[in-house]
Amino acid sequence: MSNTPNELFYTQSHEWVRIEDDGSVTVGISEHAQALLGDMVFIELPEIDSELDVGQDCAVIESVKAASDIYSPVAGTVIAINEALEDAPETINSDAYGEGWIFKLQPASLSDVRELMSAEEYSALITEDED
Amino acid sequence: MNKTPLYDQHLAMNAKMVDFSGWNMPIHYGSQLNEHNIVRSDAGMFDVSHMNVLDLRGEQAKAFLQKLVANDVDQLKSDGKALYTCMLNEQAGVIDDLIIYFIHNSYYRIVLNAATRKKDLAWITQQSEHFNLTLESPEGLAMIAIQGPNARTKVHQVLDDETCTKVAEMKPFNACFCGELFIARTGYTGEDGYEIVLPASGVEVLWTKLRQAGVAPIGLGARDTLRLEAAMSLYGADMDESISPLECNLNWTVAWQPVERDFIGRTALQKQREAGVEYKLVGLLLEGRGVLRGHQRVVSDAGDGKVTSGTFSPTLGRSIALARVPVAMGNRCQVEIRGKLQDARVVKPPFVHHGKACYEELN
Numbered sequence: 081m082s083n084t085p086n087e088l089f090y091t092q093s094h095e096w097v098r099i100e101d102d103g104s105v106t107v108g109i110s111e112h113a114q115a116l117l118g119d120m121v122f123i124e125l126p127e128i129d130s131e132l133d134v135g136q137d138c139a140v141i142e143s144v145k146a147a148s149d150i151y152s153p154v155a156g157t158v159i160a161i162n163e164a165l166e167d168a169p170e171t172i173n174s175d176a177y178g179e180g181w182i183f184k185l186q187p188a189s190l191s192d193v194r195e196l197m198s199a200e201e202y203s204a205l206i207t208e209d210e211d
Numbered sequence: 212m213n214k215t216p217l218y219d220q221h222l223a224m225n226a227k228m229v230d231f232s233g234w235n236m237p238i239h240y241g242s243q244l245n246e247h248n249i250v251r252s253d254a255g256m257f258d259v260s261h262m263n264v265l266d267l268r269g270e271q272a273k274a275f276l277q278k279l280v281a282n283d284v285d286q287l288k289s290d291g292k293a294l295y296t297c298m299l300n301e302q303a304g305v306i307d308d309l310i311i312y313f314i315h316n317s318y319y320r321i322v323l324n325a326a327t328r329k330k331d332l333a334w335i336t337q338q339s340e341h342f343n344l345t346l347e348s349p350e351g352l353a354m355i356a357i358q359g360p361n362a363r364t365k366v367h368q369v370l371d372d373e374t375c376t377k378v379a380e381m382k383p384f385n386a387c388f389c390g391e392l393f394i395a396r397t398g399y400t401g402e403d404g405y406e407i408v409l410p411a412s413g414v415e416v417l418w419t420k421l422r423q424a425g426v427a428p429i430g431l432g433a434r435d436t437l438r439l440e441a442a443m444s445l446y447g448a449d450m451d452e453s454i455s456p457l458e459c460n461l462n463w464t465v466a467w468q469p470v471e472r473d474f475i476g477r478t479a480l481q482k483q484r485e486a487g488v489e490y491k492l493v494g495l496l497l498e499g500r501g502v503l504r505g506h507q508r509v510v511s512d513a514g515d516g517k518v519t520s521g522t523f524s525p526t527l528g529r530s531i532a533l534a535r536v537p538v539a540m541g542n543r544c545q546v547e548i549r550g551k552l553q554d555a556r557v558v559k560p561p562f563v564h565h566g567k568a569c570y571e572e573l574n
Contacts, residue, residue: 144244145238170244
């Protein structure tokens with residue numbers, strides 16, 4: 081059973097979102113997703129300042145097994161990207177909710193974020209997957 | 212879904228299980244990359260009990276195999292010798308690739324792919340109608356492949372003295388029965404090692420003993436990156452029924468001599484050989500970042516081709532692939548990865564041999 085921290089929000093496509101004190105949000109992929117994908121070997125990050133729609137594909141991670149698109153959980157502007165992942169994509173495997181964050185957004189509206197899945201809802205979703 | 216006799220062992224080792232052609236198999240036990248590196252540097256073991264073992268007995272077994280497959284079992288002169296070959300249809304397309312072990316006299320053991328089990332058995336049964344032989348797919352067998360530079364030493368530690376002496380002097384691509392164990396010095400990783408077939412009832416004990424001897428369990432994920440570094444063909448990816456051995460780098464497995472040997476597909480293959488083939492299978496090294504994957508388009512001045520198998524090579528730290536490309540293609544090409552063309556170098560595989568880079572540059 082994968083770890084799904086309570087303070088985060090989640091998407092159907094397995095991104096997690098954390099609301100920061102300054103109103104920005106940090107995005108990564110869940111522990112469940114990294115386990116499914118396996119060892120990460122390559123990442124293509126979004127461009128800083130790019131405007132993203134909700135659900136827009138904005139990054140690609142490749143594991144030994146497969147390439148996977150990352151979708152923007154909400155509409156917003158990219159304000160930071162985790163460049164350290166370019167040399168060490170495996171950080172997503174070892175610390176999916178911490179050092180393995182992928183990008184930060186200034187969201188168009190924080191209420192969009194609060195409408196995403198809670199940890200409880202996401203856990204229920206992936207429990208179906210894991211059975 | 213089918214389970215192998217080691218299913219519970221995999222779960223106990225926290226394996227990530229996946230559906231592999233109807234079999235519930237371990238893809239990795241935590242990290243595919245680590246597992247890959249263990250096989251290149253030490254010793255790892257794979258549950259390959261899903262593979263298909265077929266025993267052929269009878270006076271006409273040899274004559275039948277000389278018709279059934281493109282390589283010639285007449286090359287198997289001593290007991291236990293193994294032969295890699297393709298089984299072709301009349302159009303010279305590959306139905307499956309397989310290993311044939313010559314046990315003794317009129318007894319051969321064949322190991323075929325799991326994914327093609329049903330069609331293989333149907334084809335072999337149909338072709339054997341007019342031959343005096345028996346085909347048996349023994350029930351209740353399991354199979355473990357132990358591979359890596361330290362694999363044989365570690366296997367020897369868990370065998371009894373008599374078996375150990377017998378297999379220690381066995382040459383590569385040979386096999387022997389040792390009591391209930393059928394031990395072959397073969398594999399699918401480019402490393403030395405054994406493949407052991409045994410009754411399912413004894414496989415958990417052997418698996419546990421091997422673990423205690425320091426052999427790590429390895430999932431099918433690493434099996435694929437290992438075989439691709441070694442440029443060993445994967446049926447269904449690098450070849451299938453629409454591809455002849457001449458189009459997938461398997462010319463060396465076709466025995467043209469003696470000319471009288473009328474194996475299935477020979478006429479079509481001969482025609483293709485005389486007319487010349489349009490495609491060849493080459494190795495690709497991606498110059499930049501990213502990962503080559505099966506079905507990606509290969510672009511060159513000589514025309515387009517496609518990636519048949521691609522992955523990230525843990526040993527080389529970059530992406531590698533096998534690709535079917537026009538015969539005239541030179542040493543450079545581009546591959547379309549998610550809509551962008553990226554540069555790749557064409558090389559002569561294998562990419563890795565005994566843990567070291569070994570591909571040859573083309574001029």
